[in-house]
Amino acid sequence: MIAEAGLAALWLAAALSLLQLFLGIAALRPGGEGLLRAVRPVAVAQGVLAALAFLILIWLFLRTDLSVELVAANSHSAKPWLYKFAGSWGNHEGSMLLWVTVLAVAGGAVALFERKLRQDTLIATLAAQALIGLGFYAFLLFASNPFTRLFPVPVEGNGLNPLLQDPGLAFHPPTLYFGYVGISIAFSFAVGALVTRDVGPAFARAMRPWILAAWIFLTLGIVAGSYWAYYELGWGGWWFWDPVENASLMPWLAATALLHSVTVLATRDGLRAWTVMLAVVAFSMSMIGTFLVRSGILTSVHAFAVDPQRGAFILALLILYIGGAMALFGLRVGTVKEGSRFDLVSREGSLVANNLLLSVILGIVFVGTLYPLGVEAVTGEKLSVGPPYFNTAAGPVALILVALMGAGPLLRWRSDRPSALVTRMSVPVLLSAASLLALIVLAPGIGIFPLLGLSLAPGVAAASVAPLWKRNLRRTPLFTWGMVVAHLGIAVSMAGMASESAFTKETLVAASPGQTMHVGPFNVRFDSVEPVAGPNWTAIEARLTARRGEGTPFELRPQARMFSSPSTPTSEAAISTVFDGQLYVAIGEEDQQGRWQIRLWWKPAVTLIWFGGILVALGGFLSLIGRVFRERRSAAAKEVAAGADMPAKEVLV
Amino acid sequence: MKRLILWVPLAVFVVFVGFVAIGLYAPAERTVPSALIGQTVPDFDLAPAIAGRPGLSSVSLRGNGPRVVNIFASWCIPCRAEAPQLEELARRGVPIDGIAVRDRPQDLAAFLATYGDPFRTIGADNDRRVQLELGSAGVPETFVIDANGVIRHQHIGAINPQDVPAIVAAWEAAR
Amino acid sequence: MRGFFLAAALLIATPALADSLMPAAEYANRQLPDPRKEEQAKALMETIRCLVCQGQAISDSDAEMAGDMRSVIRERIQGGETPEQVRAWLISRYGNWVTYDPPLEPVTWPLWAAPILLILAGAFLARNRFRRRKN
Numbered sequence: 001m002i003a004e005a006g007l008a009a010l011w012l013a014a015a016l017s018l019l020q021l022f023l024g025i026a027a028l029r030p031g032g033e034g035l036l037r038a039v040r041p042v043a044v045a046q047g048v049l050a051a052l053a054f055l056i057l058i059w060l061f062l063r064t065d066l067s068v069e070l071v072a073a074n075s076h077s078a079k080p081w082l083y084k085f086a087g088s089w090g091n092h093e094g095s096m097l098l099w100v101t102v103l104a105v106a107g108g109a110v111a112l113f114e115r116k117l118r119q120d121t122l123i124a125t126l127a128a129q130a131l132i133g134l135g136f137y138a139f140l141l142f143a144s145n146p147f148t149r150l151f152p153v154p155v156e157g158n159g160l161n162p163l164l165q166d167p168g169l170a171f172h173p174p175t176l177y178f179g180y181v182g183i184s185i186a187f188s189f190a191v192g193a194l195v196t197r198d199v200g201p202a203f204a205r206a207m208r209p210w211i212l213a214a215w216i217f218l219t220l221g222i223v224a225g226s227y228w229a230y231y232e233l234g235w236g237g238w239w240f241w242d243p244v245e246n247a248s249l250m251p252w253l254a255a256t257a258l259l260h261s262v263t264v265l266a267t268r269d270g271l272r273a274w275t276v277m278l279a280v281v282a283f284s285m286s287m288i289g290t291f292l293v294r295s296g297i298l299t300s301v302h303a304f305a306v307d308p309q310r311g312a313f314i315l316a317l318l319i320l321y322i323g324g325a326m327a328l329f330g331l332r333v334g335t336v337k338e339g340s341r342f343d344l345v346s347r348e349g350s351l352v353a354n355n356l357l358l359s360v361i362l363g364i365v366f367v368g369t370l371y372p373l374g375v376e377a378v379t380g381e382k383l384s385v386g387p388p389y390f391n392t393a394a395g396p397v398a399l400i401l402v403a404l405m406g407a408g409p410l411l412r413w414r415s416d417r418p419s420a421l422v423t424r425m426s427v428p429v430l431l432s433a434a435s436l437l438a439l440i441v442l443a444p445g446i447g448i449f450p451l452l453g454l455s456l457a458p459g460v461a462a463a464s465v466a467p468l469w470k471r472n473l474r475r476t477p478l479f480t481w482g483m484v485v486a487h488l489g490i491a492v493s494m495a496g497m498a499s500e501s502a503f504t505k506e507t508l509v510a511a512s513p514g515q516t517m518h519v520g521p522f523n524v525r526f527d528s529v530e531p532v533a534g535p536n537w538t539a540i541e542a543r544l545t546a547r548r549g550e551g552t553p554f555e556l557r558p559q560a561r562m563f564s565s566p567s568t569p570t571s572e573a574a575i576s577t578v579f580d581g582q583l584y585v586a587i588g589e590e591d592q593q594g595r596w597q598i599r600l601w602w603k604p605a606v607t608l609i610w611f612g613g614i615l616v617a618l619g620g621f622l623s624l625i626g627r628v629f630r631e632r633r634s635a636a637a638k639e640v641a642a643g644a645d646m647p648a649k650e651v652l653v
Numbered sequence: 654m655k656r657l658i659l660w661v662p663l664a665v666f667v668v669f670v671g672f673v674a675i676g677l678y679a680p681a682e683r684t685v686p687s688a689l690i691g692q693t694v695p696d697f698d699l700a701p702a703i704a705g706r707p708g709l710s711s712v713s714l715r716g717n718g719p720r721v722v723n724i725f726a727s728w729c730i731p732c733r734a735e736a737p738q739l740e741e742l743a744r745r746g747v748p749i750d751g752i753a754v755r756d757r758p759q760d761l762a763a764f765l766a767t768y769g770d771p772f773r774t775i776g777a778d779n780d781r782r783v784q785l786e787l788g789s790a791g792v793p794e795t796f797v798i799d800a801n802g803v804i805r806h807q808h809i810g811a812i813n814p815q816d817v818p819a820i821v822a823a824w825e826a827a828r
Numbered sequence: 829m830r831g832f833f834l835a836a837a838l839l840i841a842t843p844a845l846a847d848s849l850m851p852a853a854e855y856a857n858r859q860l861p862d863p864r865k866e867e868q869a870k871a872l873m874e875t876i877r878c879l880v881c882q883g884q885a886i887s888d889s890d891a892e893m894a895g896d897m898r899s900v901i902r903e904r905i906q907g908g909e910t911p912e913q914v915r916a917w918l919i920s921r922y923g924n925w926v927t928y929d930p931p932l933e934p935v936t937w938p939l940w941a942a943p944i945l946l947i948l949a950g951a952f953l954a955r956n957r958f959r960r961r962k963n
Contacts, residue, residue: 240888242883299882326662342958382924383924385930510858
């Protein structure tokens with residue numbers, strides 16, 4: 001009964017999506033003005049119904065309703081409730097329902113809250129969103145129905161992959177999807193504005209908060225995924241350039257470029273074509289990622305259902321939506337008048353360079369991810385493209401970009417003198433030069449990328465904070481604080497990445513109880529091994545005591561766990577965070593002499609990677625709040641006027 | 654020129670769809686074939702895996718007509734499924750040599766007693782060294798090697814009844 | 829769940845993924861005594877693809893075969909081979925698929941040239957955005 005209600009809600013939402021599309025098209029035609037007011041409520045209702053369908057699925061999982069095929073295949077009555085809850089999206093159909101729900105709810109949110117956009121553009125946006133929804137509702141209802149029943153009802157479910165039975169699972173996919181699918185709003189805005197020929201500063205200002213919101217979630221989702229992989233997989237890796245990881249990074253790169261480009265459009269009426277194309281590309285990357293993950297076309301530890309037929313369905317949707325949007329771009333953007341030109345040395349110039357470099361990195365990741373597929377299609381030869389390529393190809397570009405990120409905010413709008421920039425950058429440059437020298441002397445063996453990254457980081461961090469220098473901090477706009485915090489976050493994260501790459505120490509030992517091992521500055525004594533049990537697992541837990549020099553000893557308890565359903569071994573690492581890094585210990589197998597395989601890592605400053613990422617998201621959040629309040633307080637025209645007539649002394653937005 | 658540039662993203666997308674469609678409709682093999690097919694077997698020398706049966710070396714693979722080398726293990730489940738087919742091959746006169754990967758003598762003996770023993774020789778590859786040397790990525794795999802020691806054919810996975818004629822044909826072609 | 833189905837499917841279709849009863853290879857989880865050689869071996873291992881995994885390097889994999897490959901790599905480096913020689917040996921056995929570092933060959937030059945080409949393309953596209961400074 002409940003499952004059928006969920007399916008009915010889904011059908012209704014799909015029907016409303018169809019209605020939304022027709023109403024939107026009709027309302028935009030001459031004579032259809034009367035229908036304009038009908039579109040928003042339909043979009044909101046659609047969002048509500050889709051959310052209802054998803055909540056019903058969650059309810060079915062929480063109750064472990066084994067008469068529903070999806071629950072029987074992916075859940076188990078002995079699972080802890082958190083993983084019953086999170087298990088609803090730990091499978092293809094459930095996560096696809098989440099995908100569609102976010103799409104519908106995002107559209108409903110725009111319908112409910114968007115007031116600044118020109119009405120016809122808003123209607124066109126909602127119609128575009130409805131059109132996208134239709135295809136994915138069809139995919140869900142005809143090829144991936146989450147509510148199918150199972151007869152006879154099994155006695156017990158198959159359980160959830162133990163790697164996914166983790167708090168990280170409860171957080172990472174929904175956050176990622178809010179971002180990944182939330183950026184569809186930008187796509188729909190772009191399509192809507194192309195249709196109504198409304199690409200301009202007002203459009204940019206209206207679109208900006210929505211981009212920010214999706215981007216914040218996307219940033220958090222990627223950071224969460226990285227940290228989850230780090231502590232869950234037991235080997236201390238935090239990014240592997242795996243195709244599915246790349247599928248989440250590519251929309252982020254496009255959305256970051258979009259975020260910056262839309263500001264130029266909002267304040268300078270420039271980069272119209274770039275902004276629209278980036279908005280289309282960002283969500284296109286999301287859809288392509290969804291395709292790659294679910295079609296079985298690329299091999300990955302993360303891959304969902306290996307199903308070429310579903311893959312073909314999604315490919316058809318891609319052709320329709322991405323092909324359609326890009327064709328519309330080609331047809332319409334030629335008639336959009338480009339804004340004025342910029343000086344090379346100016347804030348606009350640096351933002352154009354930023355756009356460029358982010359797009360180049362996006363292109364490198366795209367090419368690298370799809371190259372094996374392309375080569376195999378053309379020549380039949382198999383090859384692999386992994387971290388050595390991505391790090392070597394994208395690394396230098398990323399370093400240049402980060403350096404530019406430090407300098408850009410210190411440039412004035414419209415036109416600036418290189419000599420003035422040099423003066424403002426003097427402290428950051430000195431800091432970086434000093435770091436470089438110090439590293440060359442004190443850490444001679446480290447690789448070139450970590451060396452450059454660690455040298456750049458302090459300088460860029462100082463440059464990020466520089467916009468606040470000599471300002472009245474309480475009257476500095478919140479979105480300026482946002483920019484500062486976000487850029488600082490990038491510098492911090494880069495420092496963490498470089499440090500982890502350069503200074504990680506690893507020790508592998510086959511140890512007997514009583515033996516002491518060394519890693520980095522730590523002495524670790526292997527005390528004992530105990531059997532322990534949890535709700536749906538048993539484990540061998542090692543007890544180790546670690547001590548740094550003469551400091552206080554502390555205990556670490558890594559486990560080698562065996563889950564019950566399905567029967568799968570996992571390694572639960574023990575991680576101890578100290579002020580300057582993490583001690584990471586994992587336990588492997590016992591050998592025939594009764595010794596245990598123990599892996600220890602000392603990773604200095606590794607937490608900065610994710611801490612920096614959180615700062616980036618926080619910066620985005622501050623910007624969002626700042627923008628929303630600023631728009632409420634003053635009329636939009638005032639901001640454009642202020643931007644155009646900025647006196648020579650005013651440096652920044 | 655500017656108008657043309659606007660169509661570049663669509664063009665890139667079309668190329669992407671092309672590659673991806675090929676990947677979908679002609680799905681690639683997930684198996685990893687050996688790169689040594691057509692080349693001489695690398696030198697190796699394996700000790701006997703069980704008592705009373707000679708081990709296997711690259712030298713012994715030369716000069717005695719084409720041989721079939723089966724890489725297997727007692728802990729390998731598909732190897733049990735292919736045992737009848739190996740018996741069939743032996744019945745047809747195909748000489749089969751075995752490489753037992755990471756197998757203890759007692760387990761191997763039990764496996765042979767239960768599932769049949771078509772092997773003339775069995776080498777013990779206890780650390781997979783020879784398996785790696787041959788470019789084999791798992792068990793079971795079967796190689797056809799001609800009298801000059803050149804690898805002529807590789808069958809990846811268990812030999813199903815319908816695969817037997819192909820292996821016999823490859824063996825005969827290697828003469 | 830999907831992992832389970834996938835593993836089950838693979839067990840039937842392709843060579844077995846089960847593990848043996850014998851202990852791990854000597855250098856599967858043991859570091860080389862010479863730190864420099866260990867560093868070289870480690871760096872190489874992180875770029876060699878596990879033959880029986882779903883897209884992992886042998887340095888990160890719990891699979892038994894990955895351990896055997898790690899052991900062979902460590903022993904060869906211990907014995908004096910350079911990492912590039914060991915990589916070449918693996919490529920001669922398994923083809924380019926086994927290395928995550930695509931070699932510089934005619935079939936991969938578009939891949940390695942992509943960053944430069946993309947930067948040039950981007951600069952070309954952006955050239956009209958800028959104006960000469962009035963000076």
